[in-house]
Amino acid sequence: MPLIEVKDVVGGYGGAPILNGVNIAIEQSDIGVIVGPNGAGKSTTLKAIFGLLKVTTGSIVFEGHEIANSLPDKLVPLGLSFVPQEKNVFTSLSVEENLEMGAFTRRDDITGTLEEIYTMFPVLKEKRRQPAGELSGGQRQMVAMGRALMSKPRLLMLDEPSAGLSPRYVLEIFEHIVTVNKAGVAILMVEQNARQALAFASRGFVLSQGQNRFTGSGPELIADPEVAKSFLGG
Amino acid sequence: MDILVFFINKVVIAGTVLGSIYALGAIGATLIFGILRFAHFAHGDMMTLGAFFSFLIALLFYHYGIFLPIPMGFVVMPLAMLLTIGVALGIDKTIYAPLRKRGARPVTLLIASIGATLMMQGLIRLFFGTGQYSFFDYGEPKTIIKLDMSWAGSRPITFTEPQVLMVIVTVVLVLILNYFLTATRFGKAMRAMADNADLAQVSGINTQLVVRLTWVIAAALACAAGTMLSLDVSLKPDLAFNIILPIFAAAIVGGLGQVYGAIAGGFLLGFAETLGVFNWATILRPLGNVLPSWIVIPPDLSLVPTEYKLTVSFVILVITLLWRPTGIFKGAST
Amino acid sequence: MNAVSRALLLYVGLVVFIVLVGLWQGVANISLLMLQASAFALVALGLNIQFGYGGLFNFGIMGMMMIGGFAVTFVSYPVSKTFWTGEGPLWLLRAFVAFAAGFALVWAARRAPLKGGWKAALIVLCWFVAYVLYRSQIDPAAEYIEQHDGFVGGLGLHPVLGWIFGGILAGGVAWIIGKIALGLRSDYLAIATIGISEIIRALIKNTDWLTRGTLTVSPIPWPVMTPGDYQDHGVDTTMSFIYARGGYIALTAIVVVIVLFLIQRAYAGPWGRMMRAIRDNFIAANSMGKNVTSRQLEIFVLGSVFMGIGGAILVSILQIFDPGSYQPINHTFLFWVMVIVGGAGNNWGALLGALLIYLVYTLAGSLSQTLFYWVSSWTTQLGWGAIPDIDSRSLQMRVFVLGVVIVLALRYAPKGLIPEVVRRER
Numbered sequence: 001m002p003l004i005e006v007k008d009v010v011g012g013y014g015g016a017p018i019l020n021g022v023n024i025a026i027e028q029s030d031i032g033v034i035v036g037p038n039g040a041g042k043s044t045t046l047k048a049i050f051g052l053l054k055v056t057t058g059s060i061v062f063e064g065h066e067i068a069n070s071l072p073d074k075l076v077p078l079g080l081s082f083v084p085q086e087k088n089v090f091t092s093l094s095v096e097e098n099l100e101m102g103a104f105t106r107r108d109d110i111t112g113t114l115e116e117i118y119t120m121f122p123v124l125k126e127k128r129r130q131p132a133g134e135l136s137g138g139q140r141q142m143v144a145m146g147r148a149l150m151s152k153p154r155l156l157m158l159d160e161p162s163a164g165l166s167p168r169y170v171l172e173i174f175e176h177i178v179t180v181n182k183a184g185v186a187i188l189m190v191e192q193n194a195r196q197a198l199a200f201a202s203r204g205f206v207l208s209q210g211q212n213r214f215t216g217s218g219p220e221l222i223a224d225p226e227v228a229k230s231f232l233g234g
Numbered sequence: 235m236d237i238l239v240f241f242i243n244k245v246v247i248a249g250t251v252l253g254s255i256y257a258l259g260a261i262g263a264t265l266i267f268g269i270l271r272f273a274h275f276a277h278g279d280m281m282t283l284g285a286f287f288s289f290l291i292a293l294l295f296y297h298y299g300i301f302l303p304i305p306m307g308f309v310v311m312p313l314a315m316l317l318t319i320g321v322a323l324g325i326d327k328t329i330y331a332p333l334r335k336r337g338a339r340p341v342t343l344l345i346a347s348i349g350a351t352l353m354m355q356g357l358i359r360l361f362f363g364t365g366q367y368s369f370f371d372y373g374e375p376k377t378i379i380k381l382d383m384s385w386a387g388s389r390p391i392t393f394t395e396p397q398v399l400m401v402i403v404t405v406v407l408v409l410i411l412n413y414f415l416t417a418t419r420f421g422k423a424m425r426a427m428a429d430n431a432d433l434a435q436v437s438g439i440n441t442q443l444v445v446r447l448t449w450v451i452a453a454a455l456a457c458a459a460g461t462m463l464s465l466d467v468s469l470k471p472d473l474a475f476n477i478i479l480p481i482f483a484a485a486i487v488g489g490l491g492q493v494y495g496a497i498a499g500g501f502l503l504g505f506a507e508t509l510g511v512f513n514w515a516t517i518l519r520p521l522g523n524v525l526p527s528w529i530v531i532p533p534d535l536s537l538v539p540t541e542y543k544l545t546v547s548f549v550i551l552v553i554t555l556l557w558r559p560t561g562i563f564k565g566a567s568t
Numbered sequence: 569m570n571a572v573s574r575a576l577l578l579y580v581g582l583v584v585f586i587v588l589v590g591l592w593q594g595v596a597n598i599s600l601l602m603l604q605a606s607a608f609a610l611v612a613l614g615l616n617i618q619f620g621y622g623g624l625f626n627f628g629i630m631g632m633m634m635i636g637g638f639a640v641t642f643v644s645y646p647v648s649k650t651f652w653t654g655e656g657p658l659w660l661l662r663a664f665v666a667f668a669a670g671f672a673l674v675w676a677a678r679r680a681p682l683k684g685g686w687k688a689a690l691i692v693l694c695w696f697v698a699y700v701l702y703r704s705q706i707d708p709a710a711e712y713i714e715q716h717d718g719f720v721g722g723l724g725l726h727p728v729l730g731w732i733f734g735g736i737l738a739g740g741v742a743w744i745i746g747k748i749a750l751g752l753r754s755d756y757l758a759i760a761t762i763g764i765s766e767i768i769r770a771l772i773k774n775t776d777w778l779t780r781g782t783l784t785v786s787p788i789p790w791p792v793m794t795p796g797d798y799q800d801h802g803v804d805t806t807m808s809f810i811y812a813r814g815g816y817i818a819l820t821a822i823v824v825v826i827v828l829f830l831i832q833r834a835y836a837g838p839w840g841r842m843m844r845a846i847r848d849n850f851i852a853a854n855s856m857g858k859n860v861t862s863r864q865l866e867i868f869v870l871g872s873v874f875m876g877i878g879g880a881i882l883v884s885i886l887q888i889f890d891p892g893s894y895q896p897i898n899h900t901f902l903f904w905v906m907v908i909v910g911g912a913g914n915n916w917g918a919l920l921g922a923l924l925i926y927l928v929y930t931l932a933g934s935l936s937q938t939l940f941y942w943v944s945s946w947t948t949q950l951g952w953g954a955i956p957d958i959d960s961r962s963l964q965m966r967v968f969v970l971g972v973v974i975v976l977a978l979r980y981a982p983k984g985l986i987p988e989v990v991r992r993e994r
Contacts, residue, residue: 050436052436071435072435072436072438073435073436073437073438073439073440073441075438076436076437076438077438082436084432084433084436087430087432087433088433089430089433090425090426090429090430090433090434091429091430092425092429093422093425093426093429097422097425097426100419100422101422101423101426101434101437101439102437102438104419104423104437104438104439104440105438147437148437151437151438272755273755273758273759329975329979332979333978333979338978339754340754340755341625341754341755341758342978342982344755344758345904345908345974345978346974346975346978348901348904348971348974349970349971349972349973349974349975349978350971350975351971352897352901352967352968352970352971352974353967353968353971353972353975354971355897355964355967355968355971356964356965356966356967356968356969356970356971357964357968359960359961359964359967360961360964360965360968363956363957363960363961364960475896479759479762479763479766482759486756486759539774542767542770542774544763544766544767544770545767545770547763548763548764548766548767551759551760551763552748552749552760552763555752555756555760556748556751559752559756
C-alpha cells in the first residue's frame with residue numbers, strides 16, 4: 001500500500017477549482033517530484049494535502065487514514081510535515097527556537113533530534129541563537145527544512161525548496177533532501193528546477209491545468225522526448 | 235534642591251506609576267494585536283471590569299471587618315484576575331471567534347470590540363452608576379510615605395504605599411511574562427504565532443490554545459492595570475475610555491506585537507504625559523533672580539493644559555504613525 | 569422576492585413602526601424624535617459615503633458634528649452687544665497676526681536649505697517660538713473677552729446659512745485631517761480619527777471665549793416658526809408643537825432629499841464607479857493610474873460636509889450648544905451601527921438604518937426606564953427599597969442595547985438590511 005495516495009482530487013480556494021482530478025501516490029522510500037508549467041496546480045496539490053485549501057471531491061489517504069480537509073495542526077502528529085515556499089521561518093525567533101517549534105507536537109525529549117539536525121546543517125549550530133530573519137536565503141531554507149524535520153515525519157513535503165537560491169545552495173539543498181530520504185523519510189516536493197530535481201526522483205509527476213500528464217520515475221521522464229519537448233524545454 | 239524634589243514628586247514618581255499602568259495595559263493590547271490581529275477596543279473596559287471585580291471582592295472583606303497590612307486591592311487581585319479572564323474568554327467565544335471563523339477583516343473585529351465595549355460599559359454603569367468609588371472609603375487608610383529631605387533643605391519625597399506596591403507588582407508581572415515567553419514551550423509558541431500565524435499552524439502549533447492563552451494573559455494584566463489605577467486615583471466607569479487611547483498609542487509606538495516595545499511605549503507615554511502637564515515655571519522660577527527684570531516668567535508654563543492631557547498621547551501616536559509606523563521595536567505594520 | 573420589493577417592504581415596516589411608536593409616545597413626542605432622527609440621518613448618509621463608497625474608517629464623526637454645531641451657533645446666535653464695541657476684535661486681530669506670523673515662520677523653516685538633523689531641530693525650534701508667540705497674544709485676548717463679553721457672540725444670521733457654514737467648516741477641517749491621516753491602514757485610521765475628534769472636543773470645550781465652553785450657548789434660533797411663535801398666534805399648545813416641528817421636519821426632509829438625490833446621481837455615474845473600484849481593489853486602481861489618494865480625500869471631505877450640516881441641524885433643533893454633551897457613544901458609534909445595520913454602500917439602507925436605530929436607541933431608554941420603575945416598585949413592596957438613580961441607569965441600558973445590536977448585526981447580517989446593490993456587468 002502506498003504511503004500516501006491522492007485520488008482524483010478536485011479543489012481550490014473557493015471559486016473555480018484549480019485541481020481537476022489529480023492523482024499522486026508514493027511509497028515510504030520514494031522521492032516524489034511534481035513538475036509542470038505555471039498554474040498547473042503543483043503547489044496547490046501540496047496545500048490540498050496539508051489542509052490549507054478545500055478539497056471538494058476525491059480522497060487523500062495517508063497510511064490508511066483519510067486526511068482530506070483536515071486542519072494542518074492535526075497532520076503533524078500523524079507524521080506529515082510541510083515546508084512552504086515563502087515565509088517559511090519565524091524571523092523573530094532564534095534558529096534554535098525555530099527548530100523547537102517544529103517539535104511542538106512532540107512530548108518526548110527532543111535534544112537527540114536537535115543534535116541530528118545540527119549534524120546535518122552545521123552552520124545552524126553555529127548560528128543557533130541568532131534570529132532566523134538575519135540569515136541568508138540558503139541558510140533560511142535549512143532552518144525551514146530543519147524545523148519540518150524536528151517532528152520526525154514520515155513524509156516531508158517541500159514547495160519549491162530551491163526557489164531564489166544561488167546554484168551552490170540549490171545543489172546543497174538537493175543533497176540534503178537525498179540524505180533525509182535515505183534516512184527513511186518519504187519526500188514529496190514541487191520544483192521549478194525540473195531537470196535537476198527529476199534527476200534523483202524515484203517518482204515524477206508532470207501536471208498541467210490541474211491534471212496529470214505524465215507519470216514515471218524521474219530519469220524515465222527526462223528521457224521521454226515528449227515530456228522533454230513540452231515541459232523541459234527540449 | 236527643593237525644586238528637584240518637587241520635580242521628583244510630580245514627574246518621576248507620577249510618571250513611573252502611570253508608565254507602569256500604561257505598560258501593563260499596552261502589553262495586553264499588543265499581544266492581542268499580534269496574535270489575534272485586531273485592535274481590541276474593549277481593552278479599556280476590560281481594565282475597568284477588572285478593577286470593579288477587585289473592588290467588589292475587597293468590599294466583601296471590608297464588610298466582614300477584615301483588614302490587612304497591605305491594601306486590599308492587591309490582595310484580591312489574583313481572584314479578580316480569574317474573574318476577568320473568565321469574562322474575556324466568554325466574550326471571545328461568543329463574539330470574536332465566530333467572526334474569525336468566517337474570515338472577518340480586522341476592522342470588522344474592531345467594530346465588534348466596540349460592540350463589546352458598549353455592552354460592558356452599559357452593564358458596568360448600570361450596576362455601579364456613574365459616580366466614583368475608592369478602595370479607601372471603607373476604613374482602610376491610604377498610607378502616605380514621606381522620605382525626609384530636610385537635611386538637604388527641601389520638602390520630603392512623597393509617595394503612597396499603593397504606588398510602591400504597584401511598581402513592585404509591575405516588575406514581578408513583567409519578569410514572569412518574560413520567563414514565560416522566552417523559556418516555556420507555549421510562550422515561544424505565542425511568539426511564533428505572532429510572528430507568522432500560517433507557519434505556526436503548519437508546524438503543528440495548537441492555534442486555538444494559543445489564542446486562549448493570549449486572552450488569559452491580556453485579561454490578567456488588564457485587571458492588574460485597572461485595579462492599580464483605581465488604587466492610585468479612584469474607580470470610575472469612565473476610566474476605560476480615557477485610557478484606551480494612551481494604551482493603543484503605547485502599543486503602536488513600541489511596535490505592535492512586541493511585548494518589550496509595549497513596556498517601553500507605556501513608560502514613554504507615562505512620562506510624556508507627566509512632563510507635558512508639569513508646570514515648568516516652577517523650575518524656571520529660581521532663574522527669575524538671575525534674568526533681567528523685563529523677562530517675566532508666566533505663572534503657568536505647562537506645555538499642555540491638564541484638560542488636553544489626552545492630546546499628548548495622541549500627538550505621539552500621530553507622529554509615530556506618520557514617521558515610523560512599525561514603532562521602536564519594528565513590529566507589524568501595514 | 570427581489571431586492572427592490574424587499575427594500576420597499578422594509579420601509580413600509582419602518583413607517584408602521586413609527587406610527588406605533590407615535591401612538592405610544594404621543595404625536596408631540598414622536599415629532600421631536602423624527603426631527604432629531606432626520607439630522608442623524610444626514611450624518612449617517614455622510615458616513616455611508618465615507619465607508620460604504622470609499623471604504624474609509626472614520627471614527628471621528630463626533631468631531632465633525634461639533635464643528636457643525638459650533639458653526640451654526642456662531643452664525644445664527646444674536647450679535648453680542650458688547651463684543652463689537654469693545655476691544656475684543658482688536659485683541660483677536662493681534663492673535664490672528666501672531667498665528668499667521670508663527671505659521672509663516674514654520675513654513676519658512678520647512679523650506680530652509682539645511683540637512684536632516686539640523687533642519688528638524690530648526691523646525692522644532694520654530695514650532696516652539698510660534699507656539700509661545702501665539703499663546704502670548706491669545707491668552708490675554710481670551711481673558712479679556714471672557715471677562716468683558718462672556719464670549720464673542722454670533723452673527724445673527726439665518727440658521728440655514730449656519731448649516732451651510734457648518735458643512736464648509738467641517739469639510740475644511742476634514743481636508744486637513746485627510747491630508748495627514750488618510751494614508752493609514754484602516755484600523756489605524758479608525759484610532760487616529762477617534763483621537764482627532766477627542767482633540768476637537770477638548771478644543772471646543774475649552775475655548776470659552778469662542779464657544780462659551782461648558783457654560784453652553786442658548787437659545788439658538790430656529791429656522792422656522794417655533795412652538796412659541798404658534799402659541800402667540802393663538803394656537804393651542806399641543807398643536808403648536810406639531811405645527812412647528814412639522815414645519816421643521818419638512819425643511820430637513822427637503823435637505824435630506826436633495827442630498828440623497830445628489831449622492832445617488834453621483835453614485836450611478838463614472839465618479840461613483842471609480843470610487844467603488846478604488847474601494848474594492850486599492851492596489852489595482854492605483855496601478856491603473858487613478859489618483860487614489862486625492863479621490864479618497866474627496867470622499868472624506870464630502871462625507872464630512874454632510875456630517876457638519878447634520879451636526880449643525882441638530883444643534884439648531886435642540887437650541888443649545890453644549891460641548892459637554894457630546895459623547896462618542898451617541899455621536900460616533902451610533903452612526904456606525906446605523907450604517908452597518910442599514911446596509912453600507914446603499915443610501916436607502918443607511919437612511920433606513922438611521923431612522924430605525926435612532927428610534928430603537930431612544931426607546932430602549934424609555935422602555936428600560938419603565939421596566940426599572942416597575943421592578944423598583946416591586947422591590948419596594950418586598951421591603952428591599954427602591955432602585956436608586958433609575959433615570960441615569962436606564963440611559964445606560966441604551967448603551968448596552970446598542971452594543972448587542974452591533975454584535976448581532978455583524979454576526980448575522982453583516983451586509984445590512986438593505987445591502988449594496990452590486991451590478992454585475994457581464
